[in-house]
Amino acid sequence: MADILWHNQTLFKNPEVFDFAYIPESFEHRGGQLQAMADCIKPAFNNMKPINCKIIGETATGKTTSVKIVFNEAEKESSNIIFCHINCSISHNIFSLFSQIHKKVLGHTPPSSGFPLKDVYDNIMKKLKSSKKTLIIALDDAVYLEEINKVIYDLLRACEIYNTKVGVWIVGLPNELFALDEKTLSIFSPHQINFPKYTKEEIINILKKRADYGLYQNVISKQIIDKIANETLKKDLRFGIELLKSCVIEAENKSEKAVESDDFDSAFKKFSKIDGKETKDEKELIILNLLTQEGIISGELFEKLKDKMSYSSYYRLIDKLNKKGLISIEEKFSNTGRTRVIRPI
């Protein structure tokens, strides 16, 4: 009886540890990269121009998390530097990008229509100058940014014209970011910070720590972590963390107090079933992993994903999953309007 998990019990000690926006309590194996980022900020503490950088690494190697950690830490050290981390898969056009920067520097967004981009620049630069503040902008997933050359060039040129101090960081995958033209590169001249893929030992350590913070004791064994690590090596760490969570959900669904080998098998089979239907897209896997048989309202599902994707890419992914026959969408009408309930098939 002791091994039965009652319906009101859970194996998750801290479920938020498995959220996308979660900043890990323990962030190891990236000491060199965190230091290199801090070195790019350092000149700004002495009133000099910060160093631009290019943060490059395969998916789920900790780039976004590192930027967030370094920005958070540096923000505590100086009130003279404004840090602006932008997810370009959401703010992908110039106006929405500069609106975000405007908001960070001036405390409010510019009017969304009829306000020329030039005035937005002007406001940002004048405010930086009058407040004697330095701005560091991280363009995360920069590949999604329309007119990346223009953005970087105009920002850095504007600093020369207005005599302000701005640092630009771009973040992306190794094969993405070489589309910068000569003119932009010459003004940008970034330091490069590389994020290599994690080794199996590193993956095991990270998964163990995640389990320690997120799960009750003895929910997951060394052997299961090892199996998950082997699959993570073939894909990436985000997949590994999702698989770990899925294994625990499988165990919970069977009212077990610990993950057994067959929970790993069924969790993994779900991912492979998806692979079998030629879905290797990680974001599709993440969506499928959030679905339950009772169904989830589309808006609520997007709430859980909005840190990871824009509404338009969410909408496209849902449509794709529907066409592949991996989900069902039921339309419901109520006095508050139309809602869509999404379920796995």
Ligand SMILES: Nc1ncnc2c1ncn2[C@@H]1O[C@H](COP(=O)(O)OP(=O)(O)OP(=O)(O)O)[C@@H](O)[C@H]1O
């Ligand atoms: N060293 C680490 N320790 C603990 N967790 C980590 C580490 N590196 C990455 N993670 C976790 O892996 C996941 C992916 O990390 P992150 O989003 O920072 O990667 P990324 O390199 O920005 O990926 P992408 O290229 O897809 O944007 C997150 O859940 C993060 O918490």
Ligand SMILES: [Mg+2]
């Ligand atoms: Mg990222």
